[in-house]
Amino acid sequence: MIKEQKPTVFVVDDDAAVRDSLRLLLKSVGLPVEVFESGQDFLDADRDDRPGCLVLDIRMPGMSGLELQVKLNERHSILPIIFITGHGDVPMAVEAMQAGAVDFIQKPFRDQDLLDRINQALDKDAGSRRMLAERNMIRKRLESLTPREREVLDLVVAGKANKVIAGDLNLSQRTVEIHRARVMEKMEAHSLAHLVRMVLEVERPEA
């Protein structure tokens, strides 16, 4: 169960002034913020599974922004990343986007542009986390099914009628109906369509 936490904006920038000004800006709009001087500091702080988003300078001495992104991907972090880039960093920004960054913004930037991007990133993160939570919940419900119920579920999702399922599983039609009702109950499905959507949600390969 994921503990409910307030989303935080994490800032990683080697430039003290840029870092501090971002901290103050985010504070001024009431967003919780944590700042880090380097990619390594951020990794060491283990914040990558927290809700929020990451504002990351693309160019830093030592571990670059792109390298931190690779490391976070390796840790299966879903934290959305907004890259701060300079002039002429378009090729790097493209690379960052291909590696899953949500956005990038060029320095110097209008504060509202950054805040908008941050809000979008936070929405995306919340959505992702909701979806993740839902999937976990569906998985848990699926795990609560007996092997027979699971067999019935798979055939229901495959679109087979109770009579066909009874034949396939060598059961009476009545028994199938009872299993099916139990499945609907355990899966907390409102309808057959709802049940099918939940199963497809967890069984399609992760994006």
Add this chain to the structure above:
Amino acid sequence: MSSKHTQAVRGAAARRPRSQTGPEYRAILEAAVDAIIVVDHQGTIEDFSPRAQQLFGYTAEEVIGRNVSMLMPEPHQSAHDGYMRRYMETGEKRVIGKGREVWARRKDGSLFPCDLSIGEVSGAQPPRFVGFLHDITARKESEEQLRRSEAELRLAQELANLGNYVIHAERGEHDYYSPQLHRILGVDPGDPSIIREEYLERWVHATDRKRVAEAFVRMDSGKAPLDIEYQVVLRDGSVRHLHHLAQAVLDDDGGVVKYIGTIHDITDRRRAEDDARVLQERLTHFSRLSTMGEMAAGLAHEINQPLSAIATYARACQRLMVQPESDPGDVLAALEQINAQALRAGEVIRRLRNFVKNREVRREPVDCARLLEDLSTLAETDARLHNIRLRLDCEEPLPTVYADPIQLQQVVLNLVRNAIDAMSEAPEDRREVVLSTRMDADGEVEVTVADRGTGLAPEATDHLFNPFFTTKASGTGLGLAISRSIVRAHGGRLWHTPNDDCGVRFHFTLPVSPAVTTGE
């Protein structure tokens, strides 16, 4: 004298009138240092002194009774009878009673120069003549040698464009100016000597006048010779560079007797040096400009950093100020930072402008540690662009070096940028450039730029310092060549060694300032 000679003279004497064979006459004839030849009115030799025999290589017997013209080279040999006839007829004396330099011919045909004087035997009828010959070969030779060495000196002075002089302190004595000196100073050989005040006033360039006058005064003390370069303006208005060396010769009381000196016209050399220097400086400047051009992206970033911070701080302040519950300390701190960041941006621009400014090369005592710190602002832009750390490791305190600070920064920046390029592909933990200074074993300041990059390809090391050699896609290939020439011009060395595990270290040394100051 041998008896053979004596007999020969006696034999000849037998044919002479008695009055001229007296003992005095013989004594003169035999003892005279000059050769003596007596001839009759037709030029027939009557007497031939021992010295004459020695000089011409003839015995008396071989010449007595023969025409004296046998002792002369052409054209006189053929013309001599005519000379004598003319004298007999006209009495006009050409040689008689005067001296004359003539060529005489030995028995072996060789010629020698001699002074000839002829006297007529008074009262003799028919007339007879006595010739005295003095061999002047040695004198002629030394004259010729002198003439030749003078000509050679003159030619040498012309070639070197160097003149010499001897000027006496006492006016009126014989001052000497070599012809080339006349040419250098643009005066005529007939012009009077130039006195010092006049020289300073009318020749020496106004900007050098004080310095030259002081040097002259120092020379007068006799302690130090004059050795000075200065410019003169000639009468035609042209300006020449001279190197003047001179010494005062003093008497026992320390008074100046005379000045001996040389003046070397070094205008052409100086102009060539100036041209080379100007070219070198332009190239150096060009290289700085092109370095900055290559670094433009990094510099834009470096200026963008404070600008971003300022913009963000300002907006944060605006937001904080409309919130009644916000902390005024936050606003104050942000305003403080806005100021600091504006100055920071200005500082980057100032350093950049200093670096690219086309300026006079100016050497001054430079603290290398400070210089590296200053430079790191510019160098870090490039480092950051490549996600590379720049680390300073300065041994302190170090003596100052006497150098042009901008040119030194140029050298270090070149080396740092090369180091950065060498590490663009290196793994993260190796991406660090270390800049260090220390005092080496010879007491010189050594600056080292170490990278942990790919190292140098063996084929690259041979050409590393050649102009236009580059391994980069966009490089002028001038960086290292110019860096080395800058370091050399400062009296230092630039070289490289492999770094401990990987990469390269570039080192250069600089001699410390002549006057080491250890504090204010």
